[in-house]
Amino acid sequence: xxxxxxxxxxxxxxxxxxxxxxxxxxxxxxxxxxxxxxxxxxxxxxxxxxxxxxxxxxxxxxxxxxxxxxxxxxxxxxxxxxxxxxxxxxxxxxxxxxxxxxxxxxxxxxxxxxxxxxxxxxxxxxxxxxxxxxxxxxxxxxxxxxxxxxxxxxxxxxxxxxxxxxxxxxxxxxxxxxxxxxxxxxxxxxxxxxxxxxxxxxxxxxxxxxxxxxxxxxxxxxxxxxxxxxxxxxxxxxxxxxxxxxxxxxxxxxxxxxxxxxxxxxxxxxxxxxxxxxxxxxxxxxxxxxxxxxxxxxxxxxxxxxxxxxxxxxxxxxxxxxxxxxxxxxxxxxxxxxxxxxxxxxxxxxxxxxxxxxxxxxxxxxxxxxxxxxxxxxxxxxxxxxxxxxxxxxxxxxxxxxxxxxxxxxxxxxxxxxxxxxxxxxxxxxxxxxxxxxxxxxxxxxxxxxxxxxxxxxxxxxxxxxxxxxxxxxxxxxxxxxxxxxxxxxxxxxxxxxxxxxxxxxxxxxxxxxxxxxxxxxxxxxxxxxxxxxxxxxxxxxxxxxxxxxxxxxxxxxxxxxxxxxxxxxxxxxxxxxxxxxxxxxxxxxxxxxxxxxxxxxxxxxxxxxxxxxxxxxxxxxxxxxxxxxxxxxxxxxxxxxxxxxxxxxxxxxxxxxxxxxxxxxxxxxxxxxxxxxxxxxxxxxxxxxxxxx
Amino acid sequence: xxxxxxxxxxxxxxxxxxxxxxxxxxxxxxxxxxxxxxxxxxxxxxxxxxxxxxxxxxxxxxxxxxxxxxxxxxxxxxxxxxxxxxxxxxxxxxxxxxxxxxxxxxxxxxxxxxxxxxxxxxxxxxxxxxxxxxxxxxxxxxxxxxxxxx
Ligand code: SF4
Numbered sequence: 036x037x038x039x040x041x042x043x044x045x046x047x048x049x050x051x052x053x054x055x056x057x058x059x060x061x062x063x064x065x066x067x068x069x070x071x072x073x074x075x076x077x078x079x080x081x082x083x084x085x086x087x088x089x090x091x092x093x094x095x096x097x098x099x100x101x102x103x104x105x106x107x108x109x110x111x112x113x114x115x116x117x118x119x120x121x122x123x124x125x126x127x128x129x130x131x132x133x134x135x136x137x138x139x140x141x142x143x144x145x146x147x148x149x150x151x152x153x154x155x156x157x158x159x160x161x162x163x164x165x166x167x168x169x170x171x172x173x174x175x176x177x178x179x180x181x182x183x184x185x186x187x188x189x190x191x192x193x194x195x196x197x198x199x200x201x202x203x204x205x206x207x208x209x210x211x212x213x214x215x216x217x218x219x220x221x222x223x224x225x226x227x228x229x230x231x232x233x234x235x236x237x238x239x240x241x242x243x244x245x246x247x248x249x250x251x252x253x254x255x256x257x258x259x260x261x262x263x264x265x266x267x268x269x270x271x272x273x274x275x276x277x278x279x280x281x282x283x284x285x286x287x288x289x290x291x292x293x294x295x296x297x298x299x300x301x302x303x304x305x306x307x308x309x310x311x312x313x314x315x316x317x318x319x320x321x322x323x324x325x326x327x328x329x330x331x332x333x334x335x336x337x338x339x340x341x342x343x344x345x346x347x348x349x350x351x352x353x354x355x356x357x358x359x360x361x362x363x364x365x366x367x368x369x370x371x372x373x374x375x376x377x378x379x380x381x382x383x384x385x386x387x388x389x390x391x392x393x394x395x396x397x398x399x400x401x402x403x404x405x406x407x408x409x410x411x412x413x414x415x416x417x418x419x420x421x422x423x424x425x426x427x428x429x430x431x432x433x434x435x436x437x438x439x440x441x442x443x444x445x446x447x448x449x450x451x452x453x454x455x456x457x458x459x460x461x462x463x464x465x466x467x468x469x470x471x472x473x474x475x476x477x478x479x480x481x482x483x484x485x486x487x488x489x490x491x492x493x494x495x496x497x498x499x500x501x502x503x504x505x506x507x508x509x510x511x512x513x514x515x516x517x518x519x520x521x522x523x524x525x526x527x528x529x530x531x532x533x534x535x536x537x538x539x540x541x542x543x544x545x546x547x548x549x550x551x552x553x554x555x556x557x558x559x560x561x562x563x564x565x566x567x568x569x570x571x572x573x574x575x576x577x578x579x580x581x582x583x584x585x586x587x588x589x590x591x592x593x594x595x596x597x598x599x600x601x602x603x604x605x606x607x608x609x610x611x612x613x614x615x616x617x618x619x620x621x622x623x624x625x626x627x628x629x630x631x632x633x634x635x636x637x638x639x640x641x642x643x644x645x646x647x648x649x650x651x652x653x654x655x656x657x658x659x660x661x662x663x664x665x666x667x668x669x670x671x672x673x674x675x676x677x678x679x680x681x682x683x684x685x686x687x688x689x690x691x692x693x694x695x696x697x698x699x700x701x702x703x704x705x706x707x708x709x710x711x712x713x714x715x716x717x718x719x720x721x722x723x724x725x726x727x728x729x
Numbered sequence: 730x731x732x733x734x735x736x737x738x739x740x741x742x743x744x745x746x747x748x749x750x751x752x753x754x755x756x757x758x759x760x761x762x763x764x765x766x767x768x769x770x771x772x773x774x775x776x777x778x779x780x781x782x783x784x785x786x787x788x789x790x791x792x793x794x795x796x797x798x799x800x801x802x803x804x805x806x807x808x809x810x811x812x813x814x815x816x817x818x819x820x821x822x823x824x825x826x827x828x829x830x831x832x833x834x835x836x837x838x839x840x841x842x843x844x845x846x847x848x849x850x851x852x853x854x855x856x857x858x859x860x861x862x863x864x865x866x867x868x869x870x871x872x873x874x875x876x877x878x879x
Contacts (some may be wrong), residue, residue: 234802259819628828
């Protein structure tokens, strides 16, 4: 491996990197792809470069740009170095002790005055396994209610899959694609979003797996697929239901699997009854012979796998689409076999039980949905907020979220960067980066991999694991429940959770690529779920229909939450955010390299729509939805359909981009079945913006 | 194998090579029309100025190329004769090659969301950029010739 230089950022006068013969191994903790990394450090223990780990059997040395960019931001001007307190609108340096004391005092005060429900956490970036466990223990001791990554990423996927199979996790490893005959990729641009692991899909293609991509955009993934099916936005459910109907009617499904292992087949057949090929073709814009061919392909090519993406999960009618496709996989018998199953980045290995005695568990006195959180904050019901994430950018109606946070009494942000949300905080605490924390990382291959701390801890940064233990101490809580190191945390978790009992740190260290879970005490690991044919639902079978006996309820995208009642004359187009390879969540925006790759956010527009609006490439366009408007530069491309706009969700005002977050345009609307916020397919209008900036 | 070599000491930053490259990479093969093409064609050679000096970024066809190692689709490959070649059809625009190239020589094509790089214009006897370089800052020769002539 050669030495790594980035000349455009380093310039001619920069010194070459000092050779580091002792590269440290780590695991990328960004997209749950779980790519192995090699990290080169300078003499102070700071990261100087990040490479792919050639010895990792899953990524085989491939990675995407994101971990490299992230490593670059670690020592940049936006990184928080020490705890700070806001005094008269300005941040002032304080010590950790002062900060913890103040937070503890406020915390106890609000619990007494307004109840445990007056304190919530938005904790999508809480840290690695050590921090997560400490956070769980802390929440149990204090009754803190948390909103994690779920509502903004995978709540619907998780909930619907849990209803069907009894477990929201992915059921087959991505590495199984080489053994499958067909891979159905729906609303997922994994060539960009799981770039480090995409070589598996191409390898499968070389070995004869048919790769079918269903998407609204002609994505990079679609470009290398065997078959691309372009579908109208938000109509995936109808396509899935038509496939189900065709397969059921023509007896193309796996009859023995259906009779032995499923419930609700009749209800399913009834629910899809009206979705003839013609009707589906009308709704989706996919010709009926294409749907028919796909159905036949799915039936004849066994085993098959499914890989869904945010394109059908983060939408306002996600419940129906996810259920349709996963029910489809079930009736085809693509469950619990080699080369069959559902691939996902959701890796839920269950939670540790009985970590603290019942007497010390505090239940929150109020529970709210993610949707109701906004109002509760605005009406003063919530007093204190703990942020480990960036809700002012990545939660919908971001402007409303920012205002709501501003109105709270006391806000704490535990963060890497002084981002949009941290700017609203009263106390900002420096967090460690995942390269600075040991822990366990899951991957899209259903394995758990251990990583040691690679880089030296930066300045005064502390991990969530340390933070919560110390905060508990200041609050006068029992601290003996908290582990004091990542190793001890895993030991504690492992011994309290049957599904990972056999996965010791030692074993993970020794096994290249990590250990599959569940893994019982005797060390037997399960590469894929449900091979025994037993499902963790109450009936022990796959539940093809919902508890209310209706299998799937298709809702049209224009009648879905967020679009319901909105005038189609006034807002004739649809707007989505979609991801690119150089950015992740809101953190890569602080990297110069990411900015070099993605100079500015843009909106993709079909040439005909551009002509309607009278804009040419590069001109400014004002997009408007019911929640507000935003100016972006136009990129005219045939990869999006007519009447559809696509932009990127990453950017914030307090970053080098200085950009109003695209999520400001999305109303607070959730999928009624699964509970995911929608950040796609929201009705909008657009016009050319001439001669004015934002 | 012949490569394009750059000698900074002869370069006065006239950018004639860049212009020649744009012309060659345009659909219309005309510099005048190239400006009006959508997307505007991009040169596979680029310059940066440091004080009075110029530095060119152009593919060096490395023997152990970082871009080939980083490419997850196999779009970046070695040809039979040892050049690094890029297959646009296999490219999915993850831009890892852009990230890792130590010469900054891989050019992202934003509109197509792919990349491209110098392909040595094998259809020509001498690459147009080299022809355009009147000061002989660019030369197209084998490594041995380059070593010998300096
Ligand atoms: S694909 Fe995911 S896990 Fe792999 S390097 Fe990229 S962000 Fe990290």
